[in-house]
Amino acid sequence: xxxxxxxxxxxxxxxxxxxxxxxxxxxxxxxxxxxxxxxxxxxxxxxxxxxxxxxxxxxxxxxxxxxxxxxxxxxxxxxxxxxxxxxxxxxxxxxxxxxxxxxxxxxxxxxxxxxxxxxxxxxxxxxxxxxxxxxxxxxxxxxxxxxxxxxxxxxxxxxxxxxxxxxxxxxxxxxxxxxxxx
Amino acid sequence: xxxxxxxxxxxxxxxxxxxxxxxxxxxxxxxxxxxxxxxxxxxxxxxxxxxxxxxxxxxxxxxxxxxxxxxxxxxxxxxxxxxxxxxxxxxxxxxxxxxxxxxxxxxxxxxxxxxxxxxxxxxxxxxxxxxxxxxxxxxxxxxxxxxxxxxxxxxxxxxxxxxxxxxxxxxxxxxxxxxxxxxxxxxxxxxxxxxxxxxxxxxxxxxxxxxxxxxxxxxxxxxxxxxxxxxxxxxxxxxxxxxxxxxxxxxxxxxxxxxxxxxxxxxxxxxxxxxxxxxxxxxxxxxxxxxxxxxxxxxxxxxxxxxxxxxxxxxxxxxxxxxxxxxxxxxxxxxxxxxxxxxxxxxxxxxxxxxxxxxxxxxxxxxxxxxxxxxxxxxxxxxxxxxxxxxxxxxxxxxxxxxxxxxxxxxxxxxxxxxxxxxxxxxxxxxxxxxxxxxxxxxxxxxxxxxxxxxxxxxxxxxxxxxxxxxxxxxxxxxxxxxxxxxxxxxxxxxxxxxxxxxxxxxxxxxxxxxxxxxxxxxxxxxxxxxxxxxxxxxxxxxxxxxxx
Numbered sequence: 081x082x083x084x085x086x087x088x089x090x091x092x093x094x095x096x097x098x099x100x101x102x103x104x105x106x107x108x109x110x111x112x113x114x115x116x117x118x119x120x121x122x123x124x125x126x127x128x129x130x131x132x133x134x135x136x137x138x139x140x141x142x143x144x145x146x147x148x149x150x151x152x153x154x155x156x157x158x159x160x161x162x163x164x165x166x167x168x169x170x171x172x173x174x175x176x177x178x179x180x181x182x183x184x185x186x187x188x189x190x191x192x193x194x195x196x197x198x199x200x201x202x203x204x205x206x207x208x209x210x211x212x213x214x215x216x217x218x219x220x221x222x223x224x225x226x227x228x229x230x231x232x233x234x235x236x237x238x239x240x241x242x243x244x245x246x247x248x249x250x251x252x253x254x255x256x257x258x259x260x261x262x
Numbered sequence: 263x264x265x266x267x268x269x270x271x272x273x274x275x276x277x278x279x280x281x282x283x284x285x286x287x288x289x290x291x292x293x294x295x296x297x298x299x300x301x302x303x304x305x306x307x308x309x310x311x312x313x314x315x316x317x318x319x320x321x322x323x324x325x326x327x328x329x330x331x332x333x334x335x336x337x338x339x340x341x342x343x344x345x346x347x348x349x350x351x352x353x354x355x356x357x358x359x360x361x362x363x364x365x366x367x368x369x370x371x372x373x374x375x376x377x378x379x380x381x382x383x384x385x386x387x388x389x390x391x392x393x394x395x396x397x398x399x400x401x402x403x404x405x406x407x408x409x410x411x412x413x414x415x416x417x418x419x420x421x422x423x424x425x426x427x428x429x430x431x432x433x434x435x436x437x438x439x440x441x442x443x444x445x446x447x448x449x450x451x452x453x454x455x456x457x458x459x460x461x462x463x464x465x466x467x468x469x470x471x472x473x474x475x476x477x478x479x480x481x482x483x484x485x486x487x488x489x490x491x492x493x494x495x496x497x498x499x500x501x502x503x504x505x506x507x508x509x510x511x512x513x514x515x516x517x518x519x520x521x522x523x524x525x526x527x528x529x530x531x532x533x534x535x536x537x538x539x540x541x542x543x544x545x546x547x548x549x550x551x552x553x554x555x556x557x558x559x560x561x562x563x564x565x566x567x568x569x570x571x572x573x574x575x576x577x578x579x580x581x582x583x584x585x586x587x588x589x590x591x592x593x594x595x596x597x598x599x600x601x602x603x604x605x606x607x608x609x610x611x612x613x614x615x616x617x618x619x620x621x622x623x624x625x626x627x628x629x630x631x632x633x634x635x636x637x638x639x640x641x642x643x644x645x646x647x648x649x650x651x652x653x654x655x656x657x658x659x660x661x662x663x664x665x666x667x668x669x670x671x672x673x674x675x676x677x678x679x680x681x682x683x684x685x686x687x688x689x690x691x692x693x694x695x696x697x698x699x700x701x702x703x704x705x706x707x708x709x710x711x712x713x714x715x716x717x718x719x720x721x722x723x724x725x726x727x728x729x730x731x732x733x734x735x736x737x738x739x740x741x742x743x744x745x746x747x748x749x750x751x752x753x754x755x756x757x758x759x760x761x762x763x764x765x766x767x768x769x770x771x772x773x774x775x776x777x778x779x780x781x782x783x784x785x786x787x788x789x790x791x792x793x794x795x796x797x798x799x800x801x802x803x804x805x806x807x808x809x810x811x
Binding site: 166 | 359361362363393474504
């Protein structure tokens, strides 16, 4: 970087120039919003979305919180083949397989935990699944916890989630993490 | 001898060799399912087709004997086309349930499809359905849909165990492997059919769903289950500790050794690894005072042993070593005893019931290193040491591994001996009655957690290697002995088991000329197998080893 010249080192000139730029944007936006409010079309000012009351529309391809797809009887479609666990680059999926009572279905997960504190939302688990049993289409992006343990989502939590509606709005409430449940 | 050409390379093989083995000698792999070098030839799978010059069509390699001047080609277009068609034929009714199949990752259908198949499936009809998840016996479970009817398992039960439980029933594409009525696959070698099954039809009930095979690491090892010393591979799961409830050793698989176990191991050995991850493992040195036991540091535990050695005259010290210890451990212990002139040392504890034995692999002596112990002067009967203790001639007793109360020794005698001794030290991997009654417990690493050598009943010295880290603070027995020596100002001058083996080779004539590189993967016989051991060891040979040598 070249050394600052005198004008830059003097400080005040540059500060005033900066304030001028901010003020120019402010008045331009105020003018445009006012013009819009008075019914003039074709002009748009800068937009602030009033999150969380207002939300941007999400792309249907968005990778949001995982869910486990259910069979018709409510049991998980997952057959505990460990493909997602194997492909997961963050090693955040923990599956323990169990014998399924029905010999036509070989395996069923006894445990299926995702450690969202580790997850990198790459979506490889969805790609790898041969049964379409895991999807990232809940539209839920806001999940937080006071502890690392609270970021571990269990099979039951993941099974209870519904896919987002057509506009991408979540249909399931955000699951309460383990460390915030009574 | 027959001289033939395989893929342009000339090889000479003994007369009677088939073309699969002849090609192997030339470094060429001929794909096959039904052929197994340990079983008779069935010619069932038709995959091992090769072209032989001057024959009109491809021929199966397994049932063709190599002849002088034969020109064999395994990679002609015709052979490749044939293989591809046969792969397609084998997979017509295969359920392709690889993701849920335990064999996935080590399945020869997967391997050969990727190497020789790669066709687009043309099967449009409903596949033939057959029974799934059928337990055949205590160790083996059958999925008849995955079976390609190579008949290896049937031949194993007919030819190796001669028990004949299995057969092929029905005809055509309804053929399936099954048990003869009223039979169960429960012979002593039953789980070998899982190893030889090239597909996921026969899988291991103990291993079922525990760990996916691609998570496993392997180490070459020796089965510690009996004096045979079968060569095995220890498969351990270090990468996914949440699988199999945290048990690290997932399974044992036989490893080929023409001189010892060929391709097989017995079921008792195969499933005898549970103690490594058992909840009763000893993890920290401990001291028992009154009725309660407290964990202590290694320094304190070592000081207890070293203190006794320093304080007491040698005739008041006794040691009961174990024939389950490696040669290296026993040699380190022998050096310690010789330095202090301790003569009250034994290694053999009589068992309550004699071990089972057969004329194939299983030996009655359930210790992997009885001959090694004997050569190192630990062949003596523990009863003499315990008698000395009962006569109040011993003040210190160091017991390795044995559970004296689970043995044929009388409970009253052992208890009396323990009460008469001032300090009893126990070194072993798992808790037992002896460890519960010892004043000091020094935890030892299990065989899979360290390396060493065993000498089998035929005098074959074989290496076993480290598969996993020791649990807790456990140390190999030779390391414990080394620490005791260090605190007495003596040095063991060994930081690896191999260093001790070099010293052992120098000191014990029977081991002369051996070294770790020489032992390699399959071991090497002692210079004079079964010959008299260490001069002055003066121990009577144990029953198990003397009867077999």
